[in-house]
Amino acid sequence: MSEPASAMRVSIDAVLTGVVRPFGPKGVPSGIAKTATRARIRVSATGLEGDGQGDPRHHGGPEKALHHYAFDHYPAWRLALAEQGAAGDGVLDTPGAFGENLSTTGLTEADVCIGDRFRLGTALVEVSQARQPCWKLNHRFGYAGMSRAVQQSLRTGWYYRVLETGEVAAGDVLELVARPCPGWPLHRLLQVLYVNRLDYAALEQMAALAPLAESWRKLARQRLERREVEAMERRLSGE
Known part of the structure; x- marks a missing residue:
């Protein structure tokens, strides 16, 4: 995670929107x-x-203004769904399967840190949090275990807050311009959230991580106070 900001530039392969x-x-x-x-x-x-x-x-909202998902993960998901006998109705044939607004290749949760600032077209955005997958992915992919599989894989995607408004189109460049928290790649954040769930030292750092969305910092504080992990089943299954 030590490369200079100028070294991280990827093309935006797709910009996606949807109506309710x-x-x-x-x-x-x-x-x-x-x-x-x-x-x-x-x-x-x-x-x-x-x-x-x-x-x-x-x-949605300011802390989840834009959702980014790496197209790099699509081949692994095609294989995983095939192994489960779930075809997904071709949803993985093109970007947008995970409800993402931005699709790129060459940038994953291992490469991106909380607080990273990117020039996105003419806008400036900041990584605010990873995604917490919910039950809607189960119906989206026709596989009842999809939300849980996304969580366990740590291939969740991430969100940006918008620091400077602007415009963006497919073919524009996403370029890293600042990295205030190089010790907190999203992969590490997700490890704390979903794998080493009661790593108290990491939770203390997470709770103090200024660029992290307040809802995630609150979650870390609650684990520290209660010495237990919050319930996740309703989010994952919808029940």
Whole structure:
């Protein structure tokens, strides 16, 4: 994680937006189904113009303005779904399977740190948190264990907050311009959250990590105070 900021530049392969539609067996409102566009899109403090979220309590907002998922992970997911006998109805054929707004190749959770600032087209964005997968992925992929598999794989994707508004289009460059927390790659953050869940020393550092979204810092504080891990089943299964 020591490379200079100028060394981390990737092309934005796809910019994706979606409107809110009924989703899943209960028809809950969701904007998870997104499609790529070649148009230049306005990046505001709450995300891409024309992009919708059906559940504003858990999705969207300033701390989850943009969702980025690495297309690098798609081959592994195709294999994993095939092993489970779940075809996914071709959802992994193109970017957007995970409801992401940005798709790239060459940048994963091992490369990106909390607080990283990127020039995104003409906007400036900052990595605010990783994703906590929810039950909607189970219906999206036709596999009841998908949200749990994403969590266990640590291939979750991540979110940005928008520091400077601007515009972005596919083909633009995503370039790292600042790295204030080189010791906190997303892979490490996810290890603390989902693997070494009661690593108290790491949780103390996580709770004090200024660029990390407050909801994640609060989660770390709660684990430290209660000496236990919060329930996750409802988020993962929807039950």
